[in-house]
Amino acid sequence: MPRYDIRPLTAAELQHAVDWAGREGWNPGVHDAECFRPTDPDGFLGGFLDGEMIASVSAVNYDDAFSFLGFYIVRPEFRGSGHGLEIAQHALAHCEGCNMGLDGVVEQQDNYRKSGFSFAYNNYRFVGMKNGILTALGPQPVANIASLTGASKDLAVYDRALFPAPRGVFLNDWLSAPSHASRVFTENGAIKGYVTLRPCQTGYKIGPLFADRSEIAQALLASVLSAIPEDHAEQEIFIDMPQPNTAAFALADALGLEKVFETARMYSEHEPEIDLNRIFGVTTFELG
Numbered sequence: 256m257p258r259y260d261i262r263p264l265t266a267a268e269l270q271h272a273v274d275w276a277g278r279e280g281w282n283p284g285v286h287d288a289e290c291f292r293p294t295d296p297d298g299f300l301g302g303f304l305d306g307e308m309i310a311s312v313s314a315v316n317y318d319d320a321f322s323f324l325g326f327y328i329v330r331p332e333f334r335g336s337g338h339g340l341e342i343a344q345h346a347l348a349h350c351e352g353c354n355m356g357l358d359g360v361v362e363q364q365d366n367y368r369k370s371g372f373s374f375a376y377n378n379y380r381f382v383g384m385k386n387g388i389l390t391a392l393g394p395q396p397v398a399n400i401a402s403l404t405g406a407s408k409d410l411a412v413y414d415r416a417l418f419p420a421p422r423g424v425f426l427n428d429w430l431s432a433p434s435h436a437s438r439v440f441t442e443n444g445a446i447k448g449y450v451t452l453r454p455c456q457t458g459y460k461i462g463p464l465f466a467d468r469s470e471i472a473q474a475l476l477a478s479v480l481s482a483i484p485e486d487h488a489e490q491e492i493f494i495d496m497p498q499p500n501t502a503a504f505a506l507a508d509a510l511g512l513e514k515v516f517e518t519a520r521m522y523s524e525h526e527p528e529i530d531l532n533r534i535f536g537v538t539t540f541e542l543g
Contacts, residue, residue: 257305259338261345264299264311266292272301272311275328277456281540282493284453284460286432291315291542294425298349299326302342309333314346314355315542317420321527322350324357325541343370354525356419358518358540372521377498378537381512382458382491385480391510395477403437403449405430410439413446417465417534418543419527425542436482440471450475450536452482458491459483464536469502472535495537503535 264272270288277283284290292299295315302310310333313326324346329339347355347370358378359367368374403410406426415421429451430437440448448466452459461479466472483490494512496503497520507514518540537543 259341260303260306261300261342262303263297264292264301268301268308269299271308272299272313272326272328275311275330276326276541279328282455282457282460283541284455284539285434286453287539287541290425290428290432293428294422294542298322298346300342300345300349302329302338304333304338310338310342312342312346313541314349316350316353317422317425320353321420322353322355323543324350324355353523354419354527355523356527356543357521358537358543359521361517361519364519364521367519367521371523373523373526375520375522375526376531378495378518378520378540379498379504379514380493380495380516380518381507382493382515383510383512385459385483385487385490385492388492388510388512389477389480392473392477395474397474397478399440399442399447400438400474400478401441403430403439403451409446410449413449414463414465417463417529418538419529429538436479438475438478440466440475447471448475448533450479451538452479455493458493459487460539461492461494462536463534463538464494465533466535467533469506469535472503472506494535495540497531497534497537499531500534502532506535 273283273288298315299313301308310329311326316322406423411423435453437451448471450464
């Protein structure tokens, strides 16, 4: 019988999983693999049939209380074989004792419920063109905005109110990655929002876009979009917004963004206490 092994992925193998995600239409970032893996190297698993990688899943432990699941992919020709279920069980074992989150496609909600997950809310992906968004935004203040290349103590504290666990390792990799552009907004010395833009297989994604007020989100968005090279001006811009944030959806409408995709945010135990009203853009569906 063929031998099926499940083990942590190497950096190169994780890039294969990212490439699979691109073929599934998830449009990952160019540097996602190198940003994701250091957070929990043992949390990115591959299923190997006689040495050939046929499945992947991520089960990233941010601390001993919160984990996030993603990259659950089985190569099309091996679906329905049970190999996907087996690697999923390994992922759940890796996160044992943690509250687990995921962003699942809507049609899989029932399957996730059977595994013990409960629906929290929907996230929606919006898309627009750089120049169109900047035109709709109009002139924005720049005095309170600065470039961001790492996670200071103050930024980590700000981020923790908007994410279910500390994620300093991830943030440092995310903010310093090649071709990522990040900005922070401060008032009277206090952080009031920050944003990252990254190139993807198609266009660019905004995430996170965290802001105390809609006006701050708009200023950060205008600032970071200006970092896109002029010869990429007609590239698509994607941003994933949580439905409970009505101000975010109002902004998407004002900017003329088009809704193109949705996910179901689900948790295994309880919905974390984070301020969704300040989340104008989710960091990434794969890692929360």
